[in-house]
Amino acid sequence: MSGPLSLSLDTSVIVRLLTQEPAALFQVAAQFIEQQIMAGVSVFISDLVLAETYFALQSFYHFPKADALTAIAALAQTKGLSVSPAALAVLSVPNLATAKPGFVDRLIHSWSLTGGHTLVTFEKAGKKLPATVVLGLSR
Numbered sequence: 001m002s003g004p005l006s007l008s009l010d011t012s013v014i015v016r017l018l019t020q021e022p023a024a025l026f027q028v029a030a031q032f033i034e035q036q037i038m039a040g041v042s043v044f045i046s047d048l049v050l051a052e053t054y055f056a057l058q059s060f061y062h063f064p065k066a067d068a069l070t071a072i073a074a075l076a077q078t079k080g081l082s083v084s085p086a087a088l089a090v091l092s093v094p095n096l097a098t099a100k101p102g103f104v105d106r107l108i109h110s111w112s113l114t115g116g117h118t119l120v121t122f123e124k125a126g127k128k129l130p131a132t133v134v135l136g137l138s139r
Contacts, residue, residue, distance in 0.1 A: 006042040009033070009081075011052040014045060018053070018071045019061050037080030045076070045083050047111060051104045066097035086110030100125035 013029045020026040036043055050072055057068040073091040076083045083091075090106040093099055101109070101123055109129050112119040119132045126132045 005040075006044065007036060008044045008046060009049065011049050011056060014049060014053045014075065015056050015061075018057060018075060021061075033081075043081050045081060047084055047087050047107050050076075050083065050087055051107055054103055064097075065103075069096050069103060084110075084114075086114055101129065 013033075016022075016025045016029045017033070033043060053072060054068050057063040057071065058065060063071070069091070075081065076088060076091055087107060087110070090096070090103065090110055093106065096103055096106075099106075105121075105123060105126070106129075109119050109126070109132065113131055117131070119126065119129070120135060121132060122135050124134060126134045
C-alpha cells in the first residue's frame with residue numbers, strides 16, 4: 001500500500017482487534033495496523049468509532065460495561081494508535097462503568113466543550129458537568 005500518511009480506523013476493525021473474532025479477520029487487522037505503524041503512518045480512532053465500539057462490545061459480544069471500557073482504554077494507550085484528547089480524558093474518569101453520566105454522554109459533552117459550546121440535554125446526570133444546561137430541571 002503506498003501512500004497515506006494518516007489512517008482512520010472503522011468500528012469493524014476495532015471490534016476485530018478487541019474481540020479477536022473471527023480469528024482470520026483479527027489477524028488481517030492486527031497485521032495491517034502493525035505494518036502501518038511500523039511504516040510511520042498515523043493511525044487514528046475517532047470518538048464516534050469509540051462510542052459505536054462500546055455499544056457493539058456490549059450488545060453483540062456481551063461484554064460487561066467495565067470490560068468494554070477497559071478494552072477500549074487499553075487500545076487507546078496502544079503505541080502508534082491515537083484517539084482525541086477528549087476521549088483520553090473521558091476514559092480516565094474513575095469508575096466510568098458506573099459513572100453518571102456514562103461514557104458516551106461524556107464523549108458528547110467533551111466534543112461540545114472542545115467546540116466551545118454549552119451542551120443542552122434532558123439527561124439529569126448532565127448537571128454534574130460544566131457548561132451544560134439540563135432542560136426540565138427547576139433552577
